[in-house]
Amino acid sequence: MAAVTYDHVVKRYTADVTVVKDLNVDIKDKEFMVLVGPSGCGKSTALRMLAGLESITEGQIRIGDRVVNNVAAKDRDIAMVFQSYALYPHMSVYDNMAFPLQMQHMKKEEMDKRVRNASKILGLDPFLKRKPRALSGGQRQRVALGRAIVRSPKVFLLDEPLSNLDAKLRGQTRIELQKLHRELETTFIYVTHDQVEAMTMGDRIAIMNAGILQQVGTPGDVYDHPANLFVAGFIGTPTMNFVPVTTSDSTAKASGFEAKLPKSVPAGKGTLGFRPEALTDRPSADGSNLQMKVDVVERLGSDQYLYGQVGSDQVTARVDPRMKVAPGDTAQLGLDTRSIHLFDAESEAAFF
Template sequence: MASIKIENVTKTFVDDKRGGTFTAVNDATFEIKDKEFLVFVGPSGCGKTTSLRMIAGLERQTSGNIYIGDKVVNNMHPKDRDIAMVFQDYALYPHMTIEQNLAFGLKNMKTSKEEIKEKIEYASKILGLDELLDRKPKELSGGQRQRVAVGRAIVRNPKVFLFDEPLSNLDAKLRVQMRIELAELHQRLGATIVYVTHDQVEAMTLGERIVVMNKGEIQQIASPRDLYRNPANMFVAGFIGSPPMNFFDAILESENKLRVGELTFTIPEALVKQYKGYVGKNVVLGLRPEDIYDEEFAFTVPTDNKANIKVKAIEHLGGENLVYFTMGERMITAKVSGESFIRPLEEKSFVFNLDKMHLFDRETELRIF
């Protein structure tokens, strides 16, 4: 396997409709460790797939350098980069059996029959394809076809695996199953995997580290835990997490008092010091839905920051309820116990756990440390 280094990489495209150019990826610099599972995530058009295609050699960067291992691969053809790519479309040959699909690339590489057989047996065993080798792709389910596409990459034994939204064509249940299988596969192979998705749940469950992108810019690179607990800015805070983080327009009235509309919250003593420089300024308070409690079930958190609020709507999800209400012009979501008895349009006392609060600079949208 191999590490990957991206060094000041920029990619611009010609904008045929508007004229001029637009930047798909802007001055990206980071390193993917050997045997790491790294995920690119972000909304459509953020530059994540372009980044993957540049690593693969399917797109040529406008400037900067790409290393695979210790080699600069800027001018290297995709077939010479020792990578294998799995696409959203399974791209299987419909007239071939599964065994023939798995063997096709190896035959083109002039691999011996004995080695081809050995590699197919290995891949089919770890992917559960043993009983499917004589079938055609049309006889398989979507999940099975995706496993074949992954198997075709495995038999090549590349330095790097590249996955471009491979699960987006599957239904919700199959996506969960395939996520588990891909995580197990990474553990078995000890492979370097670069994975692109727009689904933050996929990113959080699969990635050892995640690259969050927006409008061609890298917003933050961190582990799922760090992204969730310590988002660098409002974009990351709002993109990572389901439901996303709530944002409240606020004023830091004093070192330990935060006014949100008509409410005044007390900032926990442990957090006061880091916000001292923002006294008197407009800020944005960030709070996760699970950190807003129905007061009747706030057994384990401080209850000094609470308010009676009129409920707008509720979604009952069994073990938990999502409760919606407005504060100022913003819609707020609370994730409360499924045992909470709350009805739409009634007033209810909610506890805001500011031990888990984040404050953001309203102008730069950066988190205040």
């Protein structure tokens, strides 16, 4: 159990290939922190530097109070679950889980106790004698988790552990991982490119793009108050609508409508962002209404998605499923201006 600190961490492969740029994150003890971002954003590299599989070019990584820059991977008291699971194919499930303990020269009885305990938590008892190849994907994944659990490490590192599972199993495992996190009371650092995993599992989320940390916050924070255009577009499905606007005082003028802004901003160009659910079939109280020429209607039972044009902009709306719309119609929609965002055209940073 320990906090983890990235202090001005840089990873540079060659002079002009920098994959992690000045990363500063404080991960609290027992926290479930998710590093999320598109592929190639440096999230895995950040994790591998913490694991000791990659060197740290600049800055410090601390586990607890200990600077681990020059500590060997095995001495960092961490455990890692790989995307590929990396099970030892020639060893039984039991031996796979016992391997890290054997490496510590642990006593047989203690080792046996720990392996059996982990196997009980993960429901692996019937498979202890089997080889990994005789297991299903989900079972293999649990063996990989078991191998991490037996060591009772200070920090768990998980590198996209769910991406090799099918959709249904992924949903289940997501819940099991959260339970496991509560039971083990250990710091979890979880890397994924899937924002749904990030939103559902993380105590806090760190969003990275192109080697730069964009925002750190609780799932609610990053959803409701994205720091910039990238975060706003990355978090949430369907993605947030972005419409170029011209602002003056507290109104934003788009190609097809005008929206009242909750506070006044300097006049200029910007990008207005609003999530599909900010659009409703009821007119807005402050007159921020818009007409959408509907191209596609998707009925999902609980929701109804409308895809269409507002002025010259492409907009998605998530409306009440009882609203009657057909493709080709013009829908009258109201914009809930309490949950709109405005981004600077140049810096892409959020005004609100």
